[in-house]
Amino acid sequence: MAVKGKVLIVEDDRAISNFIRRVLEANGYEALMVNTGREANSMLSSHCPDLVILDLGLPDMDGMEVLRSLRRWSLMPVVVVSARTDEREKVSALDAGADDYITKPFGTSELLARIRTAIRHTRTTGGSETIARSSRFTARGLVIDYDKYRVYIDGRDANLTQNEFKLVALLGRYAGRVLTYDYLIREIWGPNKAYDNQILRVNMANIRRKIEKNPGEPEYIFTEVGVGYRMIEAD
């Protein structure tokens, strides 16, 4: 099996980093492991991995420091591992340049999905390859046509308004990745509307009523409570 990429695991707990390594190796990735922030810093510059899995709670320094110093010289994808209770931590890690996060305790399928998405997005900056090639995003019954500014659901036009389309289009470009409330609001309504979550929720509720069969059981756009929204991955 060809190596899909080199992943650096920065995690101080042996049991967890061992389990992550096994999952990665079983799925064709090459895994490197370090347990401290200092080692992480030196490994990052000497090995240039394709992706970093970064636990924020490290023994010698705050994981956020590792992230910030990495972002000064590299755009390599970073998936942050965080504890469940703190959404603020996740948001600030995303703001500081993390590509995605995963919450402890996590399953292997979730972990692999995050890694796949993060690696794919760096290879084609700002969107997936298929969108760049065909200007279309397809996931199950959902089609976003970037040329015609239309969203189709099971072949029918979903009749989204302009802002609704912008939202869906943005989520589609970063499918599989969580986009924070702040980021979405800034991108769609500009910086002046920052912190007005209500406008975003209302638009999202309307979108759900147009594209989901049951807005209470969404198939396409999921909520990451306290953080933002995530579109399912393309077919």
Added chain:
Amino acid sequence: MKDVLRYLRDALIPRRQSRGEIVRDLGITLALLAAAALLCAGLNVVGESDSAVPLVFVLAVLLTARFTDGYFYGLFATIASVFGVNYAFTYPYFEFNFSLTGYPLTTVTMFAVSLVVGMLTEQVKRQSRIQAEAEREKMKANLLRSVSHDLRTPLTAIIGSSTVVLEHYDALSDEEKKELVWQVRDDAQGLVRLVENILSITRINDGAVQLKKSPEAAEEIAAEAVNKFRKNHTMPVRVCVPDELLMVPMDAMLIEQVLGNLMENVVIHARDATAIELSISCTRDGQVRFCVEDDGRGIDAEILPRLFEELFPHAQEANADGRRSMGIGLSACMSIVKAHGGHMYAENRQQGGARVCFELPLEEVNDGGEGQGADRRG
């Protein structure tokens, strides 16, 4: 000047008051003084003698000291009364004259009344604080008992299952090994939830952590709770949300946890349940109701009325089927919903099965400034 004021405040107010409390206490003080002044003016008009005036003001001072926090307002009322009575209600009217016979006595009496009543009030308040403290201690002891039971059981199972696999690796069939490993995984997952619930209960009941309330779309939280539930369970869930978007002020993580607990509860406890229905609706009195229903055999009539009464009522009872008790899960739900100013109830459905609901206020309730201004910026 500022320092003097701060010193005075610290000396007179036993604990820092929030702005709302200061406004309330100041309001009480001024209202009582105004009422006393009006009463005296009235007495004056009908020609009563001035002798009743000090008594009326002593009463006002007493009531002020009783219904406000700390000594400050009582003393403030005293000083205001002393000057007010002297100025307005004793001869010569509308000028100060402190050389009147007996006037120092009136003053001293008022000060004494205000101090003594203030002290008594403080004592009563301290007593109730001690009582609340004792109740919390009792709750903590109950929690510890439940926790040690609920922790030991799955841990014993985990150690047991994994030991069997390790020690009898060759004797077990692949199927048996798989089953034991699944058992370990399920028990560990149960422990994760248990820990979350314990954290929520202690965090909320200690009052150490404020709720991070912000307006959230009820449907999104329900959808997320169901999404997580489906990762670990196969029981089908149907979700019903209203057409209108309901924005509810809440700590989203905690409400998601409540919904998760209630669905989990169905899987573990509802006998013969085959499906769950989660619905959100708006009640007539402006609350948002979340309901989790199942089609099982319902809740026993004996348990139903006291399901939410006591904290941890079922933890000590041995479960007939040997599965984990839901005592802590339900307690966590109760604590979370209560902290949101909501309430919870359970009933059996006419068509069979149980329905557990909780209602949250749509508008932000002002419960002593809790969780305000803590909007989460995503």
